[in-house]
Amino acid sequence: MSKKKISRRKFLVRGGLGTIGVLAVGTYLFRNPIRRVIAEAIDSGESPYMGDTSSPVIWFEVTSENNIVLHSPKVEMGQGTFTSLAQMAADELEVSMEQMKVIHANSASGNMDGFATGGSTSVASLWVPLRELAATMREMIKNKAAEKIGVSIEQLSIADGVISEGENSISYAEVVADVSEWNIPDTPVLKDIKEYKFVGRPIPRVDLKDKVFGAPIFGMDATLPDMLHGAVVRSSAIGATYIDADISKAETMPGVVKVIKEPDFVGVIANSLIEAENAKNTIVVDWKVDRKWQTSDIEAMIAVGQGEPYVIQKEGDAEDILSEGENIITSDYKSPIGAHAQLEPNGALAHVEDDTATIFMSTQVVKLTRDEIAERLGLDEENVNIVPTFLGGGFGRRLHTPNAVQAAVLSKAVGKPVKCFFTRKEEFQNDTFRPPTHHVLKAKLSEDGMIEAIEHNVSSGDVAHGSAMLPSILEPILGSDIGAWRGGMIQYGAIPNFRTISWRVKLPFATSWWRSLGLLANTFAIESFMDELAIKAKKSPVEFRLAQIQDDNRGFRLKEVIKAAVEKSGYTDEVVNGRAMGFAVSTDANTPCAQVVEVSIENKEIKVHKVTCAMDPGIAVNPDQVRAQCEGAIIMGMSAAMFEKMDVEDGQLTPTIYGPYQMALMKNAPKQIDVVLLQNDDKPGAVGEPPLGPIGAAVANAVFRLTGERLREMPLQLKSSKV
Amino acid sequence: MKISFTINGKSQSVEIADENTPLLWVVRDILDLKGTKFGCGKAACGACTLHVDGEAVRSCSYAIKFVEGKEITTIEGLGNEENPHPVQRAWIEEVVPQCGYCQPGFMMATAALIDKIPNPTDEDIDKNIINVCRCATYYRMRKAIHRAAALNTEASSSTETQIS
């Protein structure tokens, strides 16, 4: 069907920043109105879909077996998007789940996201457009069927992709078989959610079998006939610039086809991966390195008061109240450099011929990769086809893809397909890291033990600036880094005076998007501090928070998740049988999430036994996959909060391998995770990142109740061992 | 040199110049079985786990020269859609995978574990299942491992009844 001629009529035009939700909490201080609008859009979680929704023809294909192939412009990196999209489409198309197949749309198909897959926006941004496309497609086929059978459209009924009228029936496949011209009707009215058979149900993942039986679905699994293997030398030093290289030895190594020197890198092409790597290791590169950075240098840079400050939230007069006087409470918190450590390394299989290029790879940025390769090779963008594969983890690591450009350059040099991947050491040293942060929180309590004024200062390396998620033209307009302050605002709108200031610092190594951006560290700081304040005020940490949430819709949803988590977990301040509970709550992209953890100390280490998570993402298109995201995010968040840390030693980022880069493993995973899903919104919201928010603070708060020791630095490590 | 072994029930010989080539790359790039994954190349993540004579082995750090005459099983040989291994059935029933990249390694490690310890306790699982999953699907994996053990015991006891 995708080859057929259609009469194109733009009927589903969306995009731009047209649908901005009104933010209930706080007032932005951006003097520039564009800054304010963008900031509000991001915080409200309403990111519009940025691709072509003008015709179902580039989205759906009907196969001769009467199955529907959905060409998804959003990539599948584990978050379950393919399954949710299939459910949404199947319900409007009136086909069964078994009839739905989902594949990645390649860039040449024209169905391309102008932006990226990330930021927990895939299902939310396609909720309306995809169902409208599916409904439109159904009507298009139905109209043709009516013509063919010779009845009016009202007389037709549909079940599982078969259209019937009395004795007559015809399948979608039969209808589309000989249609060459489609008329696109007006967008039909969508069905009532209550009529849906699949949306809202725990349908098994559509990629489950491929992933259980070991199908070759990842970027690293891609092969082409006559394929060669490439290897590119990457620096282990921070800030190294390539000058020149001695390749004489490499050229003589077994299996080597060619060694190439480009203005910015040197690479090898060989018959096998091992041969390419062996030859690469003999190349001596002349790198220019200006400075040998150390962890202490980085720590000195990431400090509130350094860099450029931006006030991102302000209500009342916190500045004045907190500037002097008695009873001002202050605490500092810190988080380290974090690595993505996704299991599948970055890389690509490129095939460049004459004036075309085809690239197979795991990427979150299809369009950006296409444009970069076209520019480097001097090709027309239409002649570069990015074929996305399943991602062996994304987490923001695949928003930058110079590796695809390098693979393409290598392929062009030999006129054959070349596959070129990072080694694990290169992944660890050339990552686009989660930046370290420093937070200063200040507050004053009123006589009745409520917060009179509170202020959060956060210093962070860049997150969104320089990433594909934020067009660089917006950088000077926005100023502050929206990624760095994600989750950094005060969510307790009933506090009379509050303010958040984001300090922007440029670090000497690449920092960027890491699942949930600033949320993890910001929530750790704010929610630990809230706990400290509650204890000072001699109040239950739960009641203390509930009392300071405003009465509006956002406040209502926040209170509901708090109550649900408390009720499900039976939260108590008491230590029972050597175990204590900790509580924390966050709001990310309009999805509130509250968590209660239960910890003990075993062999002088923090042991998390149980986590209760109550989250309100609005409509859960696939509740089982929303739960799976919560479970995974909780353990990944524990991993980051309790174990992970990159250091800088003599100019290099270290460690460079799993193990020394400590992460949560099976033995650290809680044996019980209870997820309560609330749905107090009439559309699906963010899911993949919000549940990472509360976990760090919840663990630290529990540890304080158990030991009296307040841990203000990630990774959380006990100093004393009183228990 | 020529090396002969059995892989997923079939005899196989490969001609290889460097006898220290890791088994992983022979399996992936010469035999084109892509289910066994590369994660680190240093025996640190378990993505490359397969079985050599029934033992779970990290194939990125296992030289091809050592497999002469041995029996190798990869995820493709563990089971298939028509005839899934109990571990694969359990993985499907618990909907374990997210990105899925680490999962073959975990399933191979689990299959070897329940072969040795038919009913592993949580402590057995903690001690033996030490692969890395960045999507952190550990919570469902633990449930799936217990389920796989139960399915496996069921399956073997029903074959025993048939035999007797």
Ligand code: FES
């Ligand atoms: S690839 Fe073998 S253990 Fe990581």
Ligand code: FES
């Ligand atoms: S499922 Fe993604 S790494 Fe395990």
